Amino acid sequence: MSIEIEAFTRVEGNGGAEIIIENGEVKDVKVKIFEGPRFFELLTLGRHYWDVPDLEARICAICYLSHSVASVLAIERAFGAEVPEEIMLLRELGLLGEVLESHALHLYLLVAPDLFGYADAIRMASKHGEVVKEGLTIKAFGNYLREVIGGREIHGINVKPGGFGRYPTVEELERMERQSEALLKFARRAVGIFAGQEYLGAKAEHYVAVNGYLYGNGLIADDGEHFDYFKCIEEKTLPYSFAKQSRYKGEVFMVGALPRVILKYEMLTPMARHLYEEYKEKLAQGYVSLNNLAQAIELVYALERTKEIARVLLDKGFEGENVPIEPKEGEGIGYVEAPRGVLVHHYRIDEKGNIAYSNIITPTAFNHAIMELSLYEEAKKRYGSSDEMTFLQKLEETVRAFDPCISCSVHVVRL
């Protein structure tokens, strides 16, 4: 027999799970990603490079800017173009905005109702309006950063190869500096709230992240490896899912906030690092539900880092001019940390500047295998010892901890 989770709720996109029971024991779990395939790699083939970041943004609304930036980095690397530090800092501001917007959405609107015992944040707001409001304020600030840097809250087209369409003004940077400081107390409170969550799911065999905190030129893992994604990661297609599964050196691994804070704690800003140290032992337990606590610590990081960058740019000033891009035949990979983990865009471009090969791997595709393993372990632990409603609810909470972004995961090309 089997138990179906028809559709995960309070997650982005459409997916469900089948828990297979044999002789009174959980035998297997299948995470079924049934959101339709969207074929973005095919969409971009033959397209002129200039238009591609705008198309790639449409892969996901929650992390559109991560897709635009990963796309732009891949294009610039293919052409051997280098942009000055100020342009990279401005891009980072956009990525930080995305972390704030996405983590706040996930923690306050999707996960918090589980902690406080409600079906959704709207119903939770009647008793815990303050918490919901704090979350929405952080989220709105994240969206402000995305609007200024990316051109609009969702699917902006301002992030371009070589620079931007429009550069931020001094007033906008001053507002970023001021507001990030003011919101820090909310983020610190979030760390306290999510530190209390129970342990759910599996422990990852390996963690994988991008070598820089939010963008970089390669991947790192907990075993000290520094590598390009195609060297150590293998993907396979499944008959029951439009998303593929990946293994790192043949083993199940995890990407996301938890791997980031553990692998890159040295890059954290002062208060975030202090909080990391405080919860270090807890985080080292490695259960996937600790991803929520890691995200809360990253809210603090993102606010501190935003303040830092805004100040650097205000002191230093910037040209506001794009680097000229000369199309030529080439190949490039863009590595970005989308809020929910490693994102890879890989292109080969022909001499006219048209895309000849395109491969994209998204965090939820990377996490698909450990998501399945986590549901299996959680189901095994709980089956028979709790009533069916609690059982299913805990499984949903386990999936939610990954902050899955199902829409992103369903269009990955064969390697």
Next chain:
Amino acid sequence: MMLKLGVFELTDCGGCALNILFLYEKLFDLLEFYEIKEFHMASSIKEHDTLDVAIVTGTVSTQRDLNLLHYARNHSNYLIALGTCATHGDVQASVEGKIREKLEKVYGTRANPMKALDSTPIVQHVAVDYALPGCPYDKDEIYQVLMNLAKGVEPPTKDYPVCVECKLNEYECVLVKRGIPCLGPITLGGCNAVCIKSQLGCIGCRGPLPKEANPASEFEILKELGYDEEYIRRKFKTFARGELRW
């Protein structure tokens, strides 16, 4: 009397549902008139009886999407097709080729156990009461539409190009002044010319202007600027599957 509202997501980027949450405090204003009975991104509640208003986002890209769309239509009095996926098909519907060929290229097999379909807009499958395009749509638009409906007023539709809002904002015309390909003249307005604000060209994400667009003329202008025909053709059909003909 509270109106019963359902939000149904078919295949898309999640942005159209997310944009409703981006209404922030205005969302709470809406909740004075609406009771949410289905909105899987935001709530674990699912109470289906008959809905007063159903919002459907995304394209029909699987048999499951089609079944869900029919369910939403059959259980609602007023159905809104929200976002360019729902109204015109958007980027995923512009991917050329038959579904089995696409599956083979991407998944390495022609087998189709999960019943994927070539992506199509929902307006192609069911009658809709209101269509609001945009990738994404302007969130204030859906707020206005829902407020109108709550007050028993049929919401108005827009019928002017992006250029109108560009002029009202006094932006410099990027097409004429800088030779940047801009689809503003043939694209339905309502976004407040947001891309031209970034001094970039309109990419046509709200779909073609329904009546008086002149794509043939736009095509000629872009050709004269030196863009090749294939490039222009692809640009025209990106969000609306070749509905613009010249």
